[in-house]
Amino acid sequence: MSLTIYLENEVPDLVSEEENAEIEQLIETVLQRASELEDEAGEVSVTLVDNEMIHQLNLQYRQVDRPTDVLSFALDEEGEGELDIIYEEDELEENGEIPRLLGDIIISIPKAKEQAEEYGHSFHRELAFLAVHGFLHLIGYDHEVEAAAQAMFARQEEILQSCNITR
Template identity: 55%
Template structure:
């Protein structure tokens, strides 16, 4: 996959960006995503994700991750098609501050929490959701399986 990571916070290292790329590539292979598919990850502060959460979800508070799936067609939107167009899965936006707080709260590494949030967002791009108990169980089991297989285990400092 073609993965673009932008850190607007300047709080993550090149190694962490590379870890996220490897994790997303691994998750993409596990989910049998087209190798030419594209997606972006943007790491932001709470203030930025709060604005996005307010403007797009009507919730005026920070959150940990938001995904915008570009392959989903909303009501009254035109379907854009073409043989030469790359498959763009969408955008994942992660609050670095929330990831740091949650890593401390759950007692595991920042890398584990960042990976958890990115995989969570990625699965949303692929159509997974957690609106019902059944959907939540399926999504969270898949998410945990990907992280475990990749080697980002809970309560492990990496």
């Protein structure tokens, strides 16, 4: 089982080239670890954006008229009939099956920086938290009710701590 991560930084001028490489490695590390611990494989897309873009998406898809830190759009096409996507043989899973499309995670770089400062921890810790938070949403976790929220946030902390990412 493995997780394929497609990362795109839509706002490279908000971070240095060196920091961008660190961000890519960080997101890869925490999402791979989350995938292992949750026993979830597939493909996920992560896009780093600015507040304006995430605000537009938040308004369009959630009818919330403000920027947010992270949005998740679950696809989970597993078992949903024919796919219109044609995969090359080298893109198939080791067992020859089509990869499970988990979905998209959109993270606001400016919001992550703002929240890191607000919560008194590093920007990288906040990015890792948001990436794991988005991933857990893609695989079915939610925080609409208190018990589910406690379970989700506890799992996030377990995953981050297993990567030696602490507050």
